Amino acid sequence: MKGKIPKVVLIGMLGLSLATPIQAYAYQEPTNYVHMKTPNMTVYSAYGATINASEKGDIFSIKADIVNNGQPLEVEIFKNGQDGVLKQVAKKGVMEPVAYRDLGDRVIVTLHNNAELKFVNPQPNYFRDTGHSAYSTYISTLAKRGIVQGRTANNFGINDSLTRAQFSALLARAFSFQQVQPTQFKDIDAKKSWYGGYVGALHSLGIIKGKTQELFDPNGKITRQQAILMLGRTLDAVDFVQEEYAVLPYRDTYDLQGETLRHTETLYAIGALDYNENLSPNQYITRGEFAKMLVVTLEAAGRI
Structure with a gap:
């Protein structure tokens, strides 16, 4: 490790x-x-x-x-x-x-x-919406390992957004964190929800937090900044240390501070973030964008 x-x-x-x-x-x-x-x-x-x-x-x-x-x-x-x-x-x-x-x-x-x-032997995927995408290789890597699935057998949903429940499941499954049933969130049914154990795993490590102390908001959507923050916390949780950094190229990150800025710099340094004019931190992250960020983060942590 x-x-x-x-x-x-x-x-x-x-x-x-x-x-x-x-x-x-x-x-x-x-x-x-x-x-x-x-x-x-x-x-x-x-x-x-x-x-x-x-x-x-x-x-x-x-x-x-x-x-x-x-x-x-x-x-x-x-x-x-x-x-x-x-x-x-x-x-x-x-x-x-x-x-x-x-x-x-x-x-x-x-x-x-x-x-x-x-x-x-993994089942091959036939996602018709990933063939010409810059994220195709990352999606195939995750699909082969069984970490992600398509919206349907033929469609990955590359431009669809991610909910907090879906994000938690993908991240916890990718790192194979042990599932822990959360007890503090009133909007998660520990017996019936398919995502409760994944949320509990990330929450126990300090990777994800609730919207409030009692509500998790599983159907809320994940922004790019939130995805960066939680992937950075995941790298902290597995004791990854980034030794070299580069200046962020984005024009819209001047107000990033503290933990958010540090994790943004880390993910940019390891190649998880695209080189664009703007980061657009408040936009909802797409499934395709997150596939790249997740694979690069796994590679940096030695988990893939």
Whole structure:
């Protein structure tokens, strides 16, 4: 993981055995934070979590006493002939996205909860409204991982706006934050809403706040400035640190201050914001615009 989180120290060459497939290079296994290994998987944590990991067929199972969303595990899984996209098995066998970066022969997964992981072949998308868009590649990346879906099978809704509930779901799913049911918002039904756990995950990390202490406003629309603010807070939550900045090119950001200005500078520096004359911070963000911002943020955080 990037930023302030203690880095895993890699030393020593892995001994070759019948149980561990031979790699094409000298693989160095993590040591200081290793808690569990299986033939194809190493699970480690900088936070000292007690871990139990196992493999059964094509399922990689990880159980740990993770305290909260701020103390994740890192899981290193060698593909060894397996292909497709890594996902986690949710309730009733539904496949959900999981945050990971692909290193070719293996993947590095970031987990905020117990999980069963599996490589699956993604369904291709046929969005007719993304073909000539500058956001097409970003949308395809998120769709392949199962993070986003189209409005219909053939239409992504690239120019549609995002509600606060939809935004919360996309962001929490992309980073695979552990869902937490919120109790303070009277306009979120914890038992019936499809988005409550996502809102609770982001709220517990200080990423998103309610319109008031008691109301979340799930159907309210997200502006560009609000999206920037919450993506910046997400980078803070995963301990990402931007070391170099550039002067903002926008003519309409002179009144940005404090946290909002800092996160705008961060997202511009990592390439999440387009180079335009104006940022238009109070305009509603579109699904296409947010797809780019989300993918670049995931890349900066090492989650894709």
